[in-house]
Amino acid sequence: MPSRPLPTPLYQVIPITDPEDPRIEPYREVRERDLVGRDGLFIAEGAVVIRSLVQSPRYRPRSLLIADKRLAALEPMLTALPANTPVYTATQAVLDRIAGFPLHRGILAVGEKTAVPTVANLLDACGPVARVVMLFGIGNHDNMGGIFRNAAAFGADAVILDPGCCDPLYRKAIRVSVGATLLVPTARLAPDDDPLALLDRFGFEAVALSPAGAETLAALSPPRRAALLFGSEGPGLPPALLARARGVRIPMAGGFDSLNVATTSGIVLHHIASGQAS
Template sequence: MNLLNVTDPDDPRIAAFRDIRERDLVGRENRFIAEGEVVLRGLVQSARHRPLEVLIDAKRAEKLRPLLEALPPGVPVYGAGQEVIDQIAGFHLHRGILALGQSAPARPVSELLAQLPEKALVLVLKAIANHDNMGGLFRNAAAFGADAVLLDAESCDPLYRKSIRVSVGSVLTVPYARLMDGEDVLGLLEHSGFRTFSLSPRGEVALADVVPPQRSALVFGAEGMGLPEEFLTRTQTVSIPMAGGFDSLNVATSSGIVLHHFAQPFFSRK
């Protein structure tokens, strides 16, 4: 491992890591920042995204050696003191690890669906604008073995730094694709043999009464406005019964409960 020493926060070699909070907000040109050891490991293991360069607290180099040596050949690893890293990032980076990643080319939803196994579990996200929720949804998808995540055009970018961090790197490992504006995801799912379930407080059946089919798609909408009426009329609606006077949960929390129920028949194939 060749650790490249950085002592100046204005060193041009680490320009990609400078003021990353602001850079994340203005656009990343098909690149993203991965933060922390767990997330870096997810990037190294990703089958689609790839690391371009890494910046670490030099004091952590020896402990991180096995992970850093798993990087593809030619990926530079820069080492700096904590104070210099904080100046580069623009805030205190207590995890002491940043990586610049190259996002994979976008692929059509139909292509991803065609690659799924005979037994498959898919998440469909509609207008998810909160990056914490996006990260939580991907984390739950990974935890319960979902095969793919489909995002509509209104949903936020899962490769936003905070989404990746909240997902503990699962955004980099769970296959996903984004729908084009106006693309009929329900029609695509039906054509691929999926039965689709929409989560709603007005659901016709309680979650516990649903017997998961071999190919299941679960639709989650933004908190507050929920799912459009079209989704509720064209799919089987499902509710999570709650105590009187309470009718909703955080969307990431709901997804964990629902995924756990739908994943039970699938665990044997993993």
């Protein structure tokens, strides 16, 4: 019986035995560094997140680093890699020494951006019924990741960041988002952008979440093109912005007026998604 030829893998498997090998330099001591800002590179970890990276039309893996014992199980994902992507492999012991901590997930990738849309690009690309999330001064990576996760779960069209927000490509934000920061379209406002004028130009109504909002969320009938504005937990949204937007509040029980901003985004996006579905 003639043997069928094996398909040639498009990725390259490159075994690494020396933790000091210069080829895996971007993976060294990943906890100590934040690759964002260095030529737009970032670190993604775990199979679920890296699958998002492989699927994403806006990012791509530059290389992977995998525990050799996991190589076979990850094969289906690896076949989807762009041609010639280096896949470095190492024993778990060498991997842990490279990463600087026990890397139980056994897989890391260095990713890079392939497209950098503007806020106007993203708003323009939305359909007649759309919801975008717009964030002001969100500096906590857990919250940033959580908001992207909710945006993906409820099908938000984009997450737009003001200049005061942290980078959603920071390793922890990517991890908390379960890869959603690599899937949901995102762009950052310029310091001299007027966010409300920009929204208005593309027919989006600004809905500002604030304890001082005149309407309750439960009573909100969502506009067809809705921009949902969230500020950080302490200071909230800038007063100048609140004064010009439709203010919406989430009523809370007496004496404990405190919701996490990522949780708030989930509550709001669920309300909007339910309203538009019914």
